[in-house]
Amino acid sequence: xxxxxxxxxxxxxxxxxxxxxxxxxxxxxxxxxxxxxxxxxxxxxxxxxxxxxxxxxxxxxxxxxxxxxxxxxxxxxxxxxxxxxxxxxxxxxxxxxxxxxxxxxxxxxxxxxxxxxxxxxxxxxxxxxxxxxxxxxxxxxxxxxxxxxxxxxxxxxxxxxxxxxxxxxxxxxxxxxxxxxxxxxxxxxxxxxxxxxxxxxxxx
Numbered sequence: 001x002x003x004x005x006x007x008x009x010x011x012x013x014x015x016x017x018x019x020x021x022x023x024x025x026x027x028x029x030x031x032x033x034x035x036x037x038x039x040x041x042x043x044x045x046x047x048x049x050x051x052x053x054x055x056x057x058x059x060x061x062x063x064x065x066x067x068x069x070x071x072x073x074x075x076x077x078x079x080x081x082x083x084x085x086x087x088x089x090x091x092x093x094x095x096x097x098x099x100x101x102x103x104x105x106x107x108x109x110x111x112x113x114x115x116x117x118x119x120x121x122x123x124x125x126x127x128x129x130x131x132x133x134x135x136x137x138x139x140x141x142x143x144x145x146x147x148x149x150x151x152x153x154x155x156x157x158x159x160x161x162x163x164x165x166x167x168x169x170x171x172x173x174x175x176x177x178x179x180x181x182x183x184x185x186x187x188x189x190x191x192x193x194x195x196x197x198x199x200x201x202x203x204x
Contacts, residue, residue: 043081043084044062044081044084044085046058046084046085046088048088048092049092051093052089052092052093052096052098052099052100053098053099055088055089055092055093055099055103056086056089056099056100056102056103058085059082059085059086059088059089059103059106060106062081062082062085063082063085063106063110066078066081066082076114079110079111079113079114080110080114082106082110083107083110083111086103086104086106086107086110087103087107089103090103090104090107097131097134101127101130101131101134101137102137104123104126104127104130105123105124105127105137105140105141105144107123108120108121108123108124108127108141108144109144111123112144112147112148112151117148117149117151117152118148120144120148121145121148121149124141124142124144124145124148125141125145127141128141128142135169135172135174135177136174136176136177139165139168139169139177139180139181140180142161142164142165143161143162143165143180143183143184145161146158146161146162146165146184146187147187149161150187158187159188161184162184162185162187162188163184163188165180165181165184166181166184166185166188168181169181170182170185
């Protein structure tokens, strides 16, 4: 089915995979079911920076400095604040094609770290649709989608994406894309054997 879609459409092959993966999850957009506004004590005072790079770096530094709690409830609250910081990049610099896409992907990561894999996938899918011509965003969005499927033990669905990333970016001139292809390869071959071992274990 994927081969046929690639033949019949000009849409990026990685975007096709993101769309296929979304068919297995509830909801179709990160904006479809907005969460309630954070409680007042969870609101983060975020300065407005003059450039998308500075705004993104604020969010990154904040996340790195704050995500340290051992208490699950407090940790979720800290991720929520990091999400607010990443959303601010999208709000102030919607047309930026370098740091705003990364902010959206990191927003998805934070949602996934809160345990909402379907919500994370919706955000990755939106990122892939917003920036269809940026290979790094396509690769990262699809790799992260595969990792959420992996976390849910949906190995066959994850393998489809890993394989496409391996084939599409394995020989890229961009080292960042090659790294994503390398990681995808490692998870792809790992997943090909793990489900078999689990099955044998259950039969004993």
